[in-house]
Structures are given as C-alpha cells and as structure tokens.
Amino acid sequence: MDAKERNLIAKVSKLYYLEGWTQNEICKKVDLSRPIISKILQQAREKNIVEVYMKDETVHTVELERKLEKKYGLHEAVVVSVSNKGPEMVRRRLGQAATAYLSKKINQLNTIGVSWGKSVSTFVEEFQSQQQSHIHLVPLIGGMGQGFVQYHSNHLSFQLAQQLNTSSSYLYAPAVAETADLKHAIKNSKDVAAVLEEGRKVDIAIVGVSSPSCESTMVGMGYLNEQDVRTLKDSGAVGDINSCFYNRDGQLVQHPINDRVIGLDLEEIKEIPEVLAIAEGAYKAEGLHVALKSKYLDVLVTDDKTAESLLEYD
Template identity: 50%
Template structure:
C-alpha cells in the first residue's frame, strides 16, 4: 500500500496499536505491512478525521490553557496561575507567593541580583522563599520606605528578610517612599548612598513587584502613604494602576500628578535594563489595574489566580 487508506477500520486499528498497545510506528509498519512513513500519515489522518481526540485529565489543564492565553494576549514571557478554589484573598496571596518563589528559586544559579518592591504580594513571596545559601546574590530594595505603620510590608524590611534567608548581601534605601517637598527629594536622590542604590535597582536581573489599584482598596492608603484627598485627586487625574508606587492612567501612561514626582524608587515602567520583572497580583478590584500594567509592557512574568486570569480574558 503506497498511499494513505481511507479504510476507517484500519485507521482505528493503527491508532489503537500506537496509543493503547504502545507499539512503535516501525513495529506497526511490520505488523500491517506498509512503510513507516505511511503509518505516520495514517495517524495524522486519524487525528484529522476525529478518530483520535486528546484530553488531559487534570485540573491544571484549565490553568495551563489560561496561562497560554494570557501569555499570547499580553506578550508575556510566562504566566503562572494557581487554581483559586474560592480561598480568601490572604490565602490566595500565600499560594501566589509560593508559586513566585518556586519560579525565582530555579534561576538563582544564573542571576546576580534581585530587586524587591513592597506590599502584600511581595511579602508573601519573601515569606514563602526557602532558606538556601546564595552568597553571590545581591538583594536591592526598589523603593524607599520609612515609618511606623505596616513596616513588615516596606521594601527595606523585605530586602533584609530575603537577604537573611539566602545569606546574601543587600543594599538598603534609607529614604521615604514619598517625599512631598521637591527640594528635599532632590537632595536625597543626589546623595551617593541613595543614588547608588537606585542605580543598582535599575539594573537588577529580576524585579519582584505587585500591581496596585490606587483608588479602590488601596494598600498605599491602608498603610498611610495616601490620604483620602490623595486618593480622590488620583481618581480625578485618571489613575487606574500603580507599579512600584508610580501611577498610570488607563492607557498605561504615567499621569502628570505631583505624587509621581514625589517617589523615591525605581520606575520599572521605564527601565529596560531589568532583565525580568515578576508581578504578583490578584483580586476583582485589580482587573483593570492589572490589564493596564500588562499592556504597559513593564511585566515579563505574571503570577495570579484562575479567577483573576479568567476575568482578564473575559473583560479585555
């Protein structure tokens, strides 16, 4: 037989021998009495005719499908999705922190520096990261942070905890995250200690960040960085997302607002020296914020849950 047969019975037989009996194409060729290339073509035809259909029986198949869709939609290097199972927000963040830590831990042998932002997602990443010795690694805070409230979420504290876990070296950014006085900010960012750390942050191999909604359930407002008046003003200016505390509008452009000029930190939306930016984010209040941040192109790897991922697919 030199051509592909249309005999359905024979196509089914070849398919069963290959997929159920585990025979190689060469063994089937000898058994049926046709060349191996013909067996290969018969298997292809069986797929085209619907005789063979593949199903992956695992709940992760659904999340993998979402991952692939989001990677294509936003041009991301990788998307990592956790099945939600209707957990509380805090529990979901713990799982996302674990997933992000696994992703980064695989890269430690090939990188020299990691930048740490601030917030709940980043905090869960640091908490989940396993203790291991990585003395050649250097940890850098991506934004300032001083004060008495929620210090466990500040970039410097998270940098310290992370460096201790890895027995790594670290730099610290001894400055507030926001300075309302232009003159004071200028003096601070021009000081060698602060300017040097900011330059390190602009050149890290991997940056770990969150994505925030500055006007709805804002962590920045919760910890006292933003007042009610600030939140209202940001809303008036069209702010829909913040990345490392820089505020962007619905088009992914930095808004012309005084608060953007007050930040002492690395603007990851403008940096192309950072090799990989990993964002940890989820929640109904962050759907638009995440969409805008992902469209901006600043994020390379997204870690989220299936509910949030599905909404990003459905709503945008």
C-alpha cells in the same frame, strides 16, 4: 533527631501547613527567629515528616497560562487555582508559586530587585532558606518608619537576603517624600543615588501591581489618604507599579504623589531584563491589563479568577 527536636518540627509544621499560620506568626508563638523557622520547615520536608503535594484543582489553569502568554507576549504566566479561598490564603498560594518560579532560575541570577506591598511581603514570607551567597538584594523604592515595616522594600530586601544567606543594600529614604523638592534632594544624595543605580541594573525585579483604592497598602501605611485616592482617579490613574501611578495609556499621571515617590520609575522598571509581578483580585484587571499591554511586566503570577478577567478584558 531527639524527641524534643522532632516535636518542635511537628508543631511548627502543623501551624504552618494545617492551620495556615504565617512564618512571622509562628516566630512569635515559639520564640524563634524567622530563618530558624524556615530551616525547620525545610527539615520537615527533608526528613519526610511533611510531604507536600501540589494539586491543581482544575486543568484549566494551564490553558489560562498559555492564553495570557499569547495575549500579552509574556515570558511566562503562572496561574493558581484558588476557588473558595480567602484573600490571605490566595496571597499565600501566589507567594508559593512565585518562589517556585524564582527558585528554578536563581542560580542564573546575580542581583534581585525588590519592591513592596502585601503580595511581595507574602512572597518573601514563603521563600525557603537557601545558600545563594552570590546574589545581592536591592530595594527598588524607599521605605522607612515604624509602621507596617513588614511591607517596606528595605525590610523585604533584608529578609530575603537572610533567606538566601547573602547581602542586601539599604535605601535610606522614605517611599514618598513630603515635597517634590525634598524628593529631588534625597534622590541626588550620594548613598541614595548609588542604591537606585544598583536597582536599575538588577537581573530581575519582584513587584506588585495595585490600583488607586482606599483598600490599598499605601492608604493603610499613611502615604495616601481618601482625598489622594479620589484625585488619583480624577487624574485617570488605573494602577501603579512601585508606587508610580499610570493611566489607561500606560503613562504616568500628572499628580503630586508621582512627583514625590523615591524609587525607580516606570521606564526604569521597564528596562530591567525581567520583571515578575505578583497580583490577585479581579478589581485590578484594568490596571494589570494596561501594565501588561505597556510591556512593564514579563512574568505574571496570579489567580485563576484574575486571569479570566484579564482574558475577557478588551
């Protein structure tokens, strides 16, 4: 390794590990592609330029995991201690935990379904490059347009496929159609129907869990407005998975948004052999509780504060 290469590895590592930059931000800073940045970070660990230690600040996280698994019958719960961390760092820690979980079993998988949103985006961002050409990535919901592309399912599926040096499908559809009739027409088109069928057959799905809120990614992306949020709450919505909004009984609410989403619905998500959810924020406790009780999720990656809120939830 020459001095120039070592300096680049040191610079990228410092930005990522010490200053908290995302890989996408580093790409723009050093004018290199994301796969190259990921490989540089991998080199930094392999050449012992960087040593990563996982320090669990409180032993109670293991206890929280066991309690969550027992309460909800989860295959596995992963709880990360995030005391005094900002929202961005919390999502990053959860993304790292989720990638560690998936990496343990990736050799047993053939297909991975990917939803959308900030949590799923951070998970993909944190995933380190591997050679897993046997795996195929499938988006679980549509996602087209110029805004907030980094959160779209198609983009995330393609990005994760790059990290795994493998292939991905593309769902040629928006996440939410303008009308219910247009949604049905798009879903029944040959190409879209074929990818949705692939999604129903994936080995594992990576999803987020959100709630009807003006702070949700769907509002930021323009799929929902403030009136939609109010009417969703009025209809009894407490949470959503893959942009399918459900009530306290875990049933889809009667709302125009649910009639226009182009992607797998709750029952189709439930039929996937393993659904891994990445979710943070105690304000999501009710929606998460319902999703877990309704058996839509098999693995939960969350922070300790959210875990405590779930365990207190009756």
